[in-house]
Amino acid sequence: MSGNDGRGGLLGWYVPTGRIRRSDWWLRYVLLIGLFGLMASVVDAQWFPDSHPRFEDRPGSVDVADVLWFFPEEGGPVTALVALVLAVPNVAATVTRLHDRDHSAWWLLWSLLPGIGWLVLLITCGFLGTQPHPNRYGPPPR
Numbered sequence: 001m002s003g004n005d006g007r008g009g010l011l012g013w014y015v016p017t018g019r020i021r022r023s024d025w026w027l028r029y030v031l032l033i034g035l036f037g038l039m040a041s042v043v044d045a046q047w048f049p050d051s052h053p054r055f056e057d058r059p060g061s062v063d064v065a066d067v068l069w070f071f072p073e074e075g076g077p078v079t080a081l082v083a084l085v086l087a088v089p090n091v092a093a094t095v096t097r098l099h100d101r102d103h104s105a106w107w108l109l110w111s112l113l114p115g116i117g118w119l120v121l122l123i124t125c126g127f128l129g130t131q132p133h134p135n136r137y138g139p140p141p142r
Helices: 022-047 077-100 104-114 115-127
Strands: none
Touching: 022 077, 022 115, 077 104, 077 115, 104 115
């Protein structure tokens, strides 16, 4: 393997070659990116409260969605900055996961199809296992 074995942590995120296992993709990329996004959203809610909708902004709407509302319709500046910084590692991780399934990076174009595209990528990257044999992107990850 001439690239990412999924063990680089934050400093080894951008390695656009090689393969990573499904568990590494979930734990080292999806989970961390989700946590960073959550932290950025909390910081935005505290530092920039005007960028988040408030309950009184939606009159007559008191339901479970309002009580559990956390993520903004439009993120604040910290959320936008975190999204920009994490865009490259997110794409690189998804590409190396696709490589593990012996698919090219062109499969990212599935994300352009509303609904079904993201579902195809989620199933391919998140639920289908590692190919046990070498493929055109390298040997199986350790």
